[in-house]
Amino acid sequence: MIEQAFVFFINLSGWQLLGYFWPFFMIDMVRYVLLEGVVLLQYLPQRKRKAALYAAARQQLFSQKPLISVIVPGKNEGRYIPKLVQTLRQQSYPFYELIVVDDGSDDATPEICRELERNGLIDCFIRNEIRGGKASAANTALQFAKGRYIVHIDADSHMERDALETILLPFLMDADVGCVGGDVRVANYEDSFAAQIQRIEYSKSIMVGRTVASHLGLLRIVSGAYGAFRRDILEAIHGWDVGPGLDGDITLKIRKMGFKVVHEPASVCYTNVPTSYTKLAKQRYRWDKSMIRFRLRKHRDILWPSESFRWRNFITVADNLFFNLLLDIKWVIYFFQIIQLSSGYIAFLIILNYFFYVCANLVQWLFSAMMLRSLNQKPMYQSVMFIPLMPIYTGTYLRLIRTFAYVMELLHKRSYVDRWNPWKVSKIAKRNKL
Amino acid sequence: MMKQPLQLVFAQNNKPLLQATTTFESLDKVDWQQVSCLLLDAADISTAYAALVKLRQHSSPHCYLRPVVFVADTERQSGWQWHSADAVLVLQGDQLFEQVAVPDQLEMINRWIDNLPQQERGADGHLQVKVLRLLASRQSTAEPQATPTNYNGYVYPLLQPVFSIQDMGVMQTLGFLEQQNLLSATLFDRAHFCIHCDSAFLNFKETCVACGSHDLDVVELVHHFSCGFTADITRFKAGGDALICPKCDKHLRHIGVDYDKPSTVNKCRLCQHVSQEGNVVAKCFNCNCTTEAKFLDLRRINSYKLTSVGLNAAFYGLKTYFTDILENELQLLSLREFELFANVEAARIARYGKSQSALAIVRFVGLDKIHLELGSKAKQIFTELAGIFKTILRETDIITAYNESMFAILMPETSQDNAALALSRLQKSVEQLFTENFDRSLDIQQHALAVTSELQVRDALERFLNQ
Ligand SMILES: [Zn+2]
Ligand SMILES: [Zn+2]
Numbered sequence: 001m002i003e004q005a006f007v008f009f010i011n012l013s014g015w016q017l018l019g020y021f022w023p024f025f026m027i028d029m030v031r032y033v034l035l036e037g038v039v040l041l042q043y044l045p046q047r048k049r050k051a052a053l054y055a056a057a058r059q060q061l062f063s064q065k066p067l068i069s070v071i072v073p074g075k076n077e078g079r080y081i082p083k084l085v086q087t088l089r090q091q092s093y094p095f096y097e098l099i100v101v102d103d104g105s106d107d108a109t110p111e112i113c114r115e116l117e118r119n120g121l122i123d124c125f126i127r128n129e130i131r132g133g134k135a136s137a138a139n140t141a142l143q144f145a146k147g148r149y150i151v152h153i154d155a156d157s158h159m160e161r162d163a164l165e166t167i168l169l170p171f172l173m174d175a176d177v178g179c180v181g182g183d184v185r186v187a188n189y190e191d192s193f194a195a196q197i198q199r200i201e202y203s204k205s206i207m208v209g210r211t212v213a214s215h216l217g218l219l220r221i222v223s224g225a226y227g228a229f230r231r232d233i234l235e236a237i238h239g240w241d242v243g244p245g246l247d248g249d250i251t252l253k254i255r256k257m258g259f260k261v262v263h264e265p266a267s268v269c270y271t272n273v274p275t276s277y278t279k280l281a282k283q284r285y286r287w288d289k290s291m292i293r294f295r296l297r298k299h300r301d302i303l304w305p306s307e308s309f310r311w312r313n314f315i316t317v318a319d320n321l322f323f324n325l326l327l328d329i330k331w332v333i334y335f336f337q338i339i340q341l342s343s344g345y346i347a348f349l350i351i352l353n354y355f356f357y358v359c360a361n362l363v364q365w366l367f368s369a370m371m372l373r374s375l376n377q378k379p380m381y382q383s384v385m386f387i388p389l390m391p392i393y394t395g396t397y398l399r400l401i402r403t404f405a406y407v408m409e410l411l412h413k414r415s416y417v418d419r420w421n422p423w424k425v426s427k428i429a430k431r432n433k434l
Numbered sequence: 435m436m437k438q439p440l441q442l443v444f445a446q447n448n449k450p451l452l453q454a455t456t457t458f459e460s461l462d463k464v465d466w467q468q469v470s471c472l473l474l475d476a477a478d479i480s481t482a483y484a485a486l487v488k489l490r491q492h493s494s495p496h497c498y499l500r501p502v503v504f505v506a507d508t509e510r511q512s513g514w515q516w517h518s519a520d521a522v523l524v525l526q527g528d529q530l531f532e533q534v535a536v537p538d539q540l541e542m543i544n545r546w547i548d549n550l551p552q553q554e555r556g557a558d559g560h561l562q563v564k565v566l567r568l569l570a571s572r573q574s575t576a577e578p579q580a581t582p583t584n585y586n587g588y589v590y591p592l593l594q595p596v597f598s599i600q601d602m603g604v605m606q607t608l609g610f611l612e613q614q615n616l617l618s619a620t621l622f623d624r625a626h627f628c629i630h631c632d633s634a635f636l637n638f639k640e641t642c643v644a645c646g647s648h649d650l651d652v653v654e655l656v657h658h659f660s661c662g663f664t665a666d667i668t669r670f671k672a673g674g675d676a677l678i679c680p681k682c683d684k685h686l687r688h689i690g691v692d693y694d695k696p697s698t699v700n701k702c703r704l705c706q707h708v709s710q711e712g713n714v715v716a717k718c719f720n721c722n723c724t725t726e727a728k729f730l731d732l733r734r735i736n737s738y739k740l741t742s743v744g745l746n747a748a749f750y751g752l753k754t755y756f757t758d759i760l761e762n763e764l765q766l767l768s769l770r771e772f773e774l775f776a777n778v779e780a781a782r783i784a785r786y787g788k789s790q791s792a793l794a795i796v797r798f799v800g801l802d803k804i805h806l807e808l809g810s811k812a813k814q815i816f817t818e819l820a821g822i823f824k825t826i827l828r829e830t831d832i833i834t835a836y837n838e839s840m841f842a843i844l845m846p847e848t849s850q851d852n853a854a855l856a857l858s859r860l861q862k863s864v865e866q867l868f869t870e871n872f873d874r875s876l877d878i879q880q881h882a883l884a885v886t887s888e889l890q891v892r893d894a895l896e897r898f899l900n901q
C-alpha cells in the first residue's frame with residue numbers, strides 16, 4: 001500500500017502534485033516551514049550579533065535595579081505558591097515583589113498564603129472574598145503593584161534561574177517595547193503521551209512560532225502564563241479586560257497604543273499542561289472560543305481603515321483569522337474535492353498527506369533544535385520519537401476541537417457562559433456585546 | 435436631724451439603736467447576736483462603701499458576715515459599690531432613716547451565722563475562709579461585674595470589701611480556691627490583660643506588618659464587571675448618586691449586579707505597604723506599654739459557686755493552714771489560755787524575783803501568700819516550718835497563734851537576750867529552709883521582751899502588729 005502510494009506520488013506531475021496536495025504545499029508548508037525557516041535563518045545570526053547589546057542591557061538592568069512586581073492571580077492555587085516562591089527566591093534578579101491575589105478560593109489557599117506573607121515570602125497577599133474572575137484578580141494585583149514592570153505568571157509554574165532577568169532585557173533594548181512574552185515550556189512532559197506531544201507543540205508554536213512572529217513585528221499574544229508588561233502602559237489601559245483569552249486581548253490593546261510586543265525565547269518558564277486528552281480538549285475549547293470573540297468581535301476595528309490603522313496590527317489579526325478560521329474551512333473544501341474528484345486515490349492521498357506533514361513537523365523540530373542550540377539550551381532530542389503522532393494531533397484532534405469551538409461561539413456566543421468567569425460577570429459582558 | 439453613719443437593727447424588737455458614739459473601734463463591744471442587720475446611710479455611696487469595708491474586714495464572723503443594707507435617698511444608683519451590700523433600700527418621700535423596713539430574707543444570713551460551730555465563731559482573719567463564708571451565708575455565687583473604676587476591669591462586688599489594698603487580689607484568691615476544689619468556676623467572659631500591669635483597659639489597634647506604624651488607610655476595592663476594572667474606590671469618580679468607572683466611563687448602579695466590592699485592604703501611610711493582615715497591638719491605658727495582642731494575658735473571668743467541700747470549709751475552716759499544722763505538731767494554745775499562762779508567769783516572777791522569762795513574738799510576712807502561690811505544696815512547707823519550731827522550742831515553751839502569720843511564744847526561765855538568740859536561730863533556719871528548697875525568701879519580723887507584771891500580752895501583740 002505504502003509502496004503503491006509512493007509510485008502514485010512519483011508519477012504525479014508538478015501541477016498534479018499541487019492539485020492533489022494544495023493545502024499542504026500552498027498553505028501549510030509556505031506558512032509554517034518556508035516562512036519560519038527563512039525568518040529563523042535571519043533571526044538566529046542576528047541575535048548572535050546582538051550579544052553585545054544584550055550584555056549592555058543586562059548591565060543597565062543591574063545598575064538601575066528597577067523593581068518588578070510579580071503578580072499571581074488565581075483561584076484555589078495556594079498549593080502551588082510555596083514552590084513558586086522557591087523558584088523566585090532562586091532568581092538571578094532579586095529586585096522583585098511578589099503579589100498574590102486569591103480570587104475567592106474555597107480551599108486552603110488563604111491560610112497557605114497568609115503564612116507565607118507572615119514569613120515575608122509573599123510581599124502582599126490579597127484575598128477577594130467575592131470571586132471576580134481572573135481579570136479582576138490581576139487588576140487587583142496591578143492596583144497595589146509598585147514595580148516599574150509587571151510580570152504576570154501562573155501559580156502552577158517554575159522559572160529558569162535567569163528568567164526574570166532575561167524577560168526584562170527587551171524593555172531596556174528598545175523603549176517602544178510595551179510587553180514581552182516569556183517562553184512557556186512543558187514541565188510535566190514525562191507524565192503522559194498527551195504531555196509529550198504538547199511539549200513538541202509548545203516548542204513549535206511558542207518558541208519558534210512566536211519568535212518568528214515577534215521578529216516580523218506581528219506577535220499578537222503574550223501568554224498569561226508568563227509575560228512581562230510595563231506598569232505605566234497597563235495603568236493607562238486600566239488593566240485587563242474580562243476574559244477568557246484575556247492575554248490576547250491585552251496584547252492587542254497594547255499594540256493599538258503603538259507599542260511593540262515581543263517574544264523572548266531565552267526567558268524560560270515551565271508550566272504543567274493537561275495530561276489527559278479530555279482535559280486538554282476542555283482547555284483548548286476555551287482558548288479557541290476566545291479567539292473568535294476577541295479577534296473578530298471586540299477588535300474588529302483593527303481590520304477596518306481608521307485613524308489608528310496600522311498594517312502590522314491588521315496583518316496580525318488577519319493572519320490569525322486566516323490561518324485559524326478560514327483554513328479550517330479549507331479542509332471542508334479539500335474533503336469534498338477528494339470525495340468528488342479523486343475518490344479512487346483516497347488511501348494514497350491520506351498516506352501521502354500524512355507523510356508530508358510528518359516531514360514538515362520534522363523540519364519544524366529541527367528549527368526548534370537549532371534555536372535551542374543557539375540559546376545555549378539543551379535540544380529535546382528524545383521528543384523526536386513523538387513526531388509521527390503530530391499530524392494526527394494537530395491535523396485531527398486539535399482541528400476538531402477548534403471547529404467545534406468556532407461553531408459554538410459563532411452560533412451561541414458560548415464563551416459568555418464560561419465557567420472561568422463568575423456568571424454575573426459573563427452576563428454583563430454579553431449584554432454589552434463585548 | 436443629724437444622720438448617723440451607722441445604725442444597728444436589733445433582732446428581738448426590730449428596733450433600731452442609734453448611738454452617736456458607735457464607732458468602728460467599738461464594734462468589738464457590740465453584742466452581735468442581738469444585731470439583725472446594719473443600715474448604712476448611703477446618701478454618699480463612697481462613705482457608705484468605706485464603712486462597709488471596715489465591717490467586712492473585721493475579724494469576727496459575727497461582724498463581717500452580718501447583713502448590711504445601704505439606705506439610699508435616690509433611685510439613681512450607679513457604680514458597682516451599690517451591689518456590694520446585701521440590699522439597697524430607698525427612703526420614700528419624707529420617710530426617716532429609722533423607719534426603713536428591713537427585708538426578712540436577711541434573717542437567713544443571721545441564721546447561718548448562728549449555725550456556725552462554736553469553735554469557729556471566734557476571730558479569724560483568713561481571707562479565704564471569709565470569702566467562702568460570705569458566699570455560703572448568702573447562698574450566693576461570686577458574680578463578676580465589669581467596671582470602668584477598677585483597673586482590671588472586673589469586680590466581685592460582694593467580695594471586694596473583704597480585701598484591703600495590701601491583700602492578694604480577689605481574682606487570685608478565687609482562682610486559688612477553685613484550685614483547691616472549694617469553688618467551681620463557670621466562664622463568664624474572657625478578657626485581655628496588660629502583661630505589665632494587669633490592666634484591662636487596652637486600646638487595640640491594627641498596625642502595619644511591615645513598619646509597625648498605626649497610620650493605616652482602609653482601602654475598599656471595587657470591581658466593575660463589564661470592563662474588569664478593579665481598584666480602590668477613591669479612583670472611581672462620583673457621578674450623582676452612582677460611581678463612574680474611570681476605565682469605561684459607565685455608571686456603577688447596583689452592587690452585585692454591575693459591580694462588587696470584593697475586599698478591603700490596609701494600606702500603610704508611612705511605608706505604603708499593603709496587606710489584609712494587620713498586626714494587632716494593644717496599648718495599655720494604665721502603664722502606656724504597647725504589647726502585641728498575641729502576647730497579652732488572656733484570662734478567663736469566671737463566676738464561682740461553692741462546692742460541697744467549699745461549703746464544708748466555710749463551716750469548719752481550712753485544715754491545711756499553718757496554724758492547723760502547728761496545732762498538731764506543737765500544742766498550740768488559744769490566745770486566752772496563753773494570756774492566762776503569761777499572767778501566772780508574770781505574777782510568779784514578780785513574787786520571787788529570782789528568775790526571768792521572755793515573751794517572743796514572730797511574724798512571717800506574707801505567709802498567706804505562700805499558700806496561694808504554692809497551693810498543695812504549701813502544706814509541705816508548713817510542716818517543715820513546724821519542724822523548725824519544734825527543734826528550737828523547749829518542752830516548757832508555750833506557743834499561740836495571734837493570727838495566721840503571727841505567733842507568740844512564752845519562754846519560762848529564759849532571759850530576753852536568750853530569747854532573742856533563739857529567735858535569730860529560728861530566723862536563720864527558716865531562711866535556710868526557704869532559700870534551699872523553694873528558691874524564694876520569707877520575711878520574718880521578730881521581737882523578744884521580758885515578762886513583767888506590767889505585761890499585757892494582747893497589747894504587746896497589737897503594738898507589734900502595728901509598728
Ligand atoms: Zn508601614
Ligand atoms: Zn468599567
Ligand SMILES: [Zn+2]
Pocket residue numbers: 628629630631632633718719720721722723
Ligand atoms: Zn499596663
